[in-house]
Amino acid sequence: MHIENRTFDELKVGDHAELRRLCTADDLLVYANVSGNHNPLHIHDQDGDGDGHPEAIAPGSFVASLVGAVLGNVLPGAGTLYRRQTWEFHGRVFADDELVVRVTVTDKNVRDTTVILATEVRRISGDALVLSGVAEVYAPRVKVSYNSHDLPGLVVQRHRHFEKLLKKAEPLAALRTAVVCPEDPNSLGGALRAREHTLIDPILIGSTARIAEVAKAMGASLDGIEIVDEPLHRNAARRAVELCHSGDAQAIMKGHLHTDMLLRPILDKQTGLRMGRRFTHIFVMDVPGQPHPILVTDAAINISPDLKTKVDITQNAIDLAISIGIQQPKVGVLSATETVNPDIPSSIDAALLSKMAERGQITGGLVDGPLAMDNAVDIAAARTKGITSAVAGRADILVVPNLDAGNMLAKQLTYISHAEAAGLVLGARVPIILNSRADDDMSRLASCAVAALHHARMTRIMP
Numbered sequence: 001m002h003i004e005n006r007t008f009d010e011l012k013v014g015d016h017a018e019l020r021r022l023c024t025a026d027d028l029l030v031y032a033n034v035s036g037n038h039n040p041l042h043i044h045d046q047d048g049d050g051d052g053h054p055e056a057i058a059p060g061s062f063v064a065s066l067v068g069a070v071l072g073n074v075l076p077g078a079g080t081l082y083r084r085q086t087w088e089f090h091g092r093v094f095a096d097d098e099l100v101v102r103v104t105v106t107d108k109n110v111r112d113t114t115v116i117l118a119t120e121v122r123r124i125s126g127d128a129l130v131l132s133g134v135a136e137v138y139a140p141r142v143k144v145s146y147n148s149h150d151l152p153g154l155v156v157q158r159h160r161h162f163e164k165l166l167k168k169a170e171p172l173a174a175l176r177t178a179v180v181c182p183e184d185p186n187s188l189g190g191a192l193r194a195r196e197h198t199l200i201d202p203i204l205i206g207s208t209a210r211i212a213e214v215a216k217a218m219g220a221s222l223d224g225i226e227i228v229d230e231p232l233h234r235n236a237a238r239r240a241v242e243l244c245h246s247g248d249a250q251a252i253m254k255g256h257l258h259t260d261m262l263l264r265p266i267l268d269k270q271t272g273l274r275m276g277r278r279f280t281h282i283f284v285m286d287v288p289g290q291p292h293p294i295l296v297t298d299a300a301i302n303i304s305p306d307l308k309t310k311v312d313i314t315q316n317a318i319d320l321a322i323s324i325g326i327q328q329p330k331v332g333v334l335s336a337t338e339t340v341n342p343d344i345p346s347s348i349d350a351a352l353l354s355k356m357a358e359r360g361q362i363t364g365g366l367v368d369g370p371l372a373m374d375n376a377v378d379i380a381a382a383r384t385k386g387i388t389s390a391v392a393g394r395a396d397i398l399v400v401p402n403l404d405a406g407n408m409l410a411k412q413l414t415y416i417s418h419a420e421a422a423g424l425v426l427g428a429r430v431p432i433i434l435n436s437r438a439d440d441d442m443s444r445l446a447s448c449a450v451a452a453l454h455h456a457r458m459t460r461i462m463p
Helices: 025-034 060-073 160-169 183-195 208-218 234-244 259-267 307-323 345-358 374-378 379-384 403-415 441-461
Strands: 003-005 016-022 081-089 098-109 114-125 130-137 144-145 175-180 200-206 224-229 252-253 280-287 294-297 330-334 366-373 397-399 420-426
Touching: 003 025, 003 234, 016 060, 016 130, 025 060, 060 081, 060 114, 060 130, 060 441, 098 130, 098 379, 114 345, 130 252, 130 280, 144 294, 160 280, 160 420, 160 441, 175 234, 183 200, 183 208, 183 420, 200 208, 200 234, 200 379, 200 441, 208 224, 224 374, 234 252, 234 259, 252 441, 259 379, 280 307, 280 441, 294 403, 307 345, 307 397, 307 420, 307 441, 330 374, 366 374, 374 379, 374 397, 420 441
Parallel strands: 175 200, 175 252, 200 224, 294 397, 330 366, 330 397
Antiparallel strands: 003 144, 016 098, 081 130, 098 114, 114 130, 280 294, 280 420
16 A cells, blocks of 8 residues: 655644554453553453453553554654653443544644644444544654555464363363374374373274384373274274263274274264264364454365255354353354355355244354355454344354365464364264364364363263
């Protein structure tokens, strides 16, 4: 974007400018780190006044600093320096408030090239005045013209959501888990680390010789861990199912074998672990910059789901979101557009899922669609499109049209946005922990924590 400043000679009384800004929870975290002001009233997940609810109030100095952005970027612009500023606060700004910041020239002093400007900040909702004041600045004398450029980006608190899930799962009893073919360092290491965190009590099923060899190479002890010798992968997966039927295992965890090989005995209509609902995969993702985990479904099992399957996909995701602490999950059903288009089948499915939720055919959450990706997760984008919805801009769950879209979305979040992903399959009698071979320690731990939390909730509410 091409920008020019306004020199002292060019400025006239009555000149004015404004900028709009959405205040986010991450803005407040960045400001707390830069300023050193760690007052819990300003932190999105802390209770600063003891009322039992986090406040996420923007510091007054943060709100005031937004005026400097208008002065330094627009009016007068580049070369402007403060001489003095007065402030009066009329209200509070909270995370997710959209603001408009305005400055107006009221006087000029030729002797020292200072300019007086009236300054104000308003909350766009209700046009509420939250700050007013007067700025006196040294205006630039030299014309400056330049193209704006982006500053280096900031990544805020990676893993903060997963760390909360691990802490939430700490008090639970370790989940007795059949780990199928943990015959490489990643899968065996993940199971052993989850055991160290008391998330799971593993039963290692596979080639005893290969498991022992990998443990020796890692310098890891297998003392006290039950090992079932089943060298063939298909037999190891079948044995895991048998342990779940007998009650000796409460979950299944994928090791170093193909997903198809793991799921085949689980899906068997006679001897498997079906319980009426379709098996669906859910990624729970910790995305830097997002104030809450984002669930993406289905990115690994159902290739081109029909409407009936999408009902199960949506319901499974809502159930899991509740298990990890989201009391009323907000589900954004994604399409290429936020309007229903008969030529785009995913938009029709999205609208039907939304209506089915209204009629009680999907329960436990708020469902809205079709929503495009931007207006599902970004409040400003939703407002720009004029979408009025409790879900738009705030979606906890993203239901994708098909496996291609889900897989691409999850990997984009992982490799471009530096997200971490925990993977779980629901629809069986027990949670199925489905890790990728490329997953790191935090992803594997988080997957086990999510499985433990879901099992704990479902066994409390279901006989």
